[in-house]
Amino acid sequence: MERVALVNTPSLRKRAVSRGMAGGLGFDGAETLVLPPLDLALMAATLRGAGFAVELIDADPLGLDDAQVYERLDGTSYAAIVASVSLPTLVADAAFLAGLGARHPEARVFAKTLVREPHVLEELLRKSGAHLVIHGEAELDIARIVTGEVRDGTAWLEDGKLVFRAGSPIADLDALPLPARDLLPNDRYVYPLLGTPVATLQTSRGCPYPCGYYCPYPLVEGKAWRAQSPERVLAELRDVVERHGIRKIYFRDATFTLDQKRAARLCALIREAGWRLEWMCETRVDCLGDALLEQMAAAGCVGMLVGVETGDEAVMHHKEGKKGLTVPKLAHLRRRARELGIRLHFLLIAGLPHETRSSIVDTSALVMRHDPDTIGLTVITPYPGTPLHAEAEREGWIESADWRDWGGHQVVMRTPHLSREDLARAKRFIDGGLALVERERREGASAEVPQLRRRHYVELLTWAYGLDGVRREAQRKARALAAAHEVPLTVVIPSYNRRDILKKTLLAFSAQTVAPAEFEVVVVDDGSTDDTLAMLAALRTPFALRVLAEPHRGPNAARNRGIAAARGRIVLFTGDDMIPGPSFLEAHLKFHGGHGEERDALLGLIEWSPEIRVTPLMEHVVSPAGGQQFNFAEV
Incomplete structure (x- = not known):
């Protein structure tokens, strides 16, 4: 009875790899990630069914290095020895295969890998001296590959040039035998x-x-x-x-x-x-x-x-x-x-x-x-x-x-x-x-x-x-503001054609629980075509209100313009349609009083106004299921 040895090549003591992962190309391994070589166990079952005596050595769970695997194989004659190869360990695996060939000149030495890129296979064959690389789904054909009857799904060197033979996927996976798990150290896989x-x-x-x-x-x-x-x-x-x-x-x-x-x-x-x-x-x-x-x-x-x-x-x-x-x-x-x-x-x-x-x-x-x-x-x-x-x-x-x-x-x-x-x-x-x-x-x-x-x-x-530069500029501005004794907080509100709701928002700032001297409001009009500017010019507020008229460039540009004009150490962004509660500014000032880092920020909770009818869609956009931009339910 001819003998075939199947070897899951040692890796833990060299460059640990989990060979069955990454689609079988090999993935970083560790002692806490050692999985059974299903491909070799399936091939072992097929070889047994074809009348071969099979030895399967899974080196890593057994704690074997190259020399110890060689020692286990010494003294026995094999028709073929198949050893696994992964991409991250290709060079070390090729050296192991070369050692097998030197010690077993009687055997045909095959590399088993799922790498199929021709230049990589050529590198493997040249460095290992292997007779053949098995790169296809060989679980059902392995016996005929060993005897030389089949070469589909393999590659080899001929006259110094790579010969690549494509293989066919196994169409009926129910035809696979049960893996020969009795040849594996099953209690050591983790x-x-x-x-x-x-x-x-x-x-x-x-x-x-x-x-x-x-x-x-x-x-x-x-x-x-x-x-x-x-x-x-x-x-x-x-x-x-x-x-x-x-x-x-x-x-x-x-x-x-x-x-x-x-x-x-x-x-x-x-x-x-x-x-x-x-x-x-x-x-x-x-x-x-x-x-x-x-x-x-x-x-x-x-x-x-x-x-x-x-x-x-x-x-x-x-x-x-x-x-x-x-x-x-x-x-x-x-x-x-x-x-x-x-x-x-x-x-x-x-x-x-x-x-x-x-x-x-x-x-x-x-x-x-x-x-x-x-x-x-x-x-x-x-x-x-x-x-x-x-x-x-x-x-x-x-x-x-x-x-x-x-x-x-x-x-x-x-x-x-x-x-x-x-x-x-x-x-x-x-x-x-x-x-x-x-x-x-x-x-x-x-x-x-x-x-x-x-x-x-x-x-x-x-x-x-890239906030390092922004951070340095903010620190410089904070020092300058502190020296100038400006207001603690600036509220920046960009607005575009929202005259009525903007007025309601500004009047709500007049009812804050903090003193009017503690904050200012900067409204940046983003090129409104209604009479927003006229309304702002006529509005009288107990707090400092400044209005910046800009061409229409969108809310982000308007906010940036407001930041540049801010006199406060703290800048608070809000919308022209967000009516603040009486303790709104007090809560922000209290937070920053206890969090002095210039990069600390506070996000507030926003709820629908009781004055409007909340539709199912509006309810959805503030719920965890639908709230990507407005997921206030999780705040």
Whole structure:
């Protein structure tokens, strides 16, 4: 009986990598993230069925380095040795393969990878001396590849040139055998969001969504979605639970709930089986309905990884963003998941091509506002073969050719709007903000953490909007105003053709609980064509009222003009249709009296006037569900 050795190449002691992640191209790993090599376990089952004796060595959970794996294989003759290769560990993996070839001249040595970019495969073959690279879905064809009958889905060097043979995706995933888990150290696998021991299942392959611009899943698995039947998944679960005693399950599908009826049927089968499982999956917000969420929770779902990518809604809706996701949908999912006891893990990317520094503020704010249990933040990585990689090469964005940097958390490129340093800082800002939230969860309410969160947010805004210069100018103006003994507070009101409501607003400022000498009001008329200016000229107020007449350039330009003219140490912006309550200015002055930093700000609550009829639409725009600009219900 011929023997075949399958080796999940050592990485933990060199450059830790989780080989099955990032679509199988490889992702930064750790001792707390060690998952079973499903591809090798499936190939082992097929080889056994074809009459081969199979040895499978998964080096990392066993704590083996290169030399220890070599030692395990020494003294045995093999027809073939297959060893895994990932992109971030390509050079080290190639050296390991070269060592295998030197020690086993009798064997055909194959590299197993899902990298398919020809120049990368050529580099691998030259550095490893491997006879062949298996790059396709070889789980059903591996026996015939070993015997030389089939070369589809492989690449090799011939007369010094690369020969690449395309493979075909497995059309019927129900035809896959059950993985040979008896060859794996099942008690040593760990996933940080579930614990240990954990088993992984991949019940579907392929992803049809346009985020394939940067995502490796459609690159590796194709855009056509293929799925196992719920009954086939149940059979594998039965093997995992009843034969191997594992009840923590991580479904590794790119979009587990793409077919919601299939997911619901599987949940029903799990409940009928009576297993008490804890499982997680990865999916999209727009592939989850309330009814399915309830069925998932009842079947043991304790967490979901959802692709969010960015908090910048404009970027989110680009073709290479996360089309189909909206912030209200995300808010609804967050609320329902919390009610059902399902943890949410947001998958985020810093550096999508349309993102700017302000996008990073949006992403940080989204994390703070929707409070995921955990996040997975990566930096944009132009995986070879993706459209992003082609564009990045064409535009000269790629700045690192060292594959060790391509694990998902290192910065290997710049974008049109963000430098490498910008991307590194963006990651630190978002990670740092969540770390403070997690600290507050652990330690409870304290005076220190809110201060740290405010300081962190100020630093983010200062970086994103280049506020260092603005800050210096504000400090200079504050010193000048203090020396001139001007009023403590200036109210700036831009107005355009709103004569009547503006007058009502100004009269309300006459009834404030603070003395008129404590504030001034600057109205910037933005080129009104009604008689606003005549009304203002005739109006008499107990406080200092100044009117600046400007050409029509919009409210932002009017506010800037008001800032330039302000005599107060504190500037308060309000609208010409916002009637202030009697203690409005007193509350602002009291806040700033206790918060002396020049970057502290206070946002006030705004309610509909009792004088107007509030329509359902008006109610909606100030509610958490509809309130993006006017979400005062959360203030």
